[in-house]
Amino acid sequence: MRVAIAGAGNVGRSIASELIENGHQxxxxxxxxxxxxxxxxxxxEWMLADACELESLQQAALxxxxxxxxxxxDDKVNLVVSLLAKTEFAVPRVVARVxxxxxxxxxxxxxGVDVSVSKPRLLAALVEEAVSIGDLVRLMTFRQSQANLVEFTLAPDNPHVGSTVDELDLPGDAALVAILRGARVIAPSPADTLEPRDELVFVCHEDVEDGIRRLLAGDEDNGDKSW
Structure with a gap:
């Protein structure tokens, strides 16, 4: 995969290093x-150029x-680069920093933005994730699908501790994608047992977030589900 990054500061270089390590150009x-x-x-590959200029993007073979x-x-620059990349060069995927x-x-x-990454929101989410136990924390939004990446840390007295993954009665537009247990990242299987302080990572539609929050907290009424 070939990736063009506008902005070679700390953020741009970090992204580049990670992508190169994963085998991308x-x-x-x-x-x-x-x-x-x-x-x-x-x-x-490095290029001294203003990514807001059409000629520069042409030279870069965007x-x-x-x-x-x-x-x-600069948010203004990021918006202009995104718009040019999508409308003038038909780049399939455009990611922008907010x-x-x-x-x-x-x-x-x-x-022209397919995915936006908000630095303030991401930092706030990471702070919440670090201190919040027993509440659902939104980590990231996938704008194209209106889905969110959310996290819930099980307190030791959570009613789901000791249950298996298949006993979680999740709504249809939600999936448990990972269990973070200490230094381990577990791809959940139906028979996995939930343990105290497990961090459960879900992808879900924003409409069912509240239902997941109530389910995981043990507050949902089985006779009257919102989904």
Missing amino acids: VLLMEKRRSVLKPERVPEA ETCDVAVAATG NRAENEWLFNKEW
């Missing part, structure tokens, strides 16, 4: 000469990329 675009440091990620990532620290929470509403399909 990466082009890093940066307009500030002082930030252009190919020695930091020598396996990547149409050959499978993914474009707008990773600069730096300011108040700008999140702009990062949608009208601006």
Whole structure:
């Protein structure tokens, strides 16, 4: 997979390093000469250029990329890069970084964004996840499908401790995708038993989040399910 990343600061370089480690080809675009440091990620292709300029994107052959990532620290720049990548070069997948929470509403399909990653929201979610036991924490939103990645940590006295995965009566638009147990990442099977302080990671539609929250907390009324 070929990936173009606009913005070669700490965020852009970190993304590039991870993708290269996973076997992908990466082009890093940066307009500030002082930030252009190919020695930091020598396996990547580097380009000194303004990703907001159509000519620069043409020189980068953006149409050959499978993914474009707008990773600069400026939301306006990220929106322009996303729009150009999608409308002018038909890049199949456009991912954009959101730096300011108040700008999140702009990062949608009208601006060419398939997936937005909000730094403020992500940091807030990670803080919540670190301190919240017994409550459902939203970690990430998949805008294209209106689904969310959510996490629930089982307190020692949770009624589901000792139950098996197949005993969780989840709604139809929800799936348990991982159990985090200490340093282990467990791909859940129906017979797996839930233990105290297990972190349960779900993908679910936003409409059923409240139902999952009540189910996991032991508050749901089996005679009157909202799903």
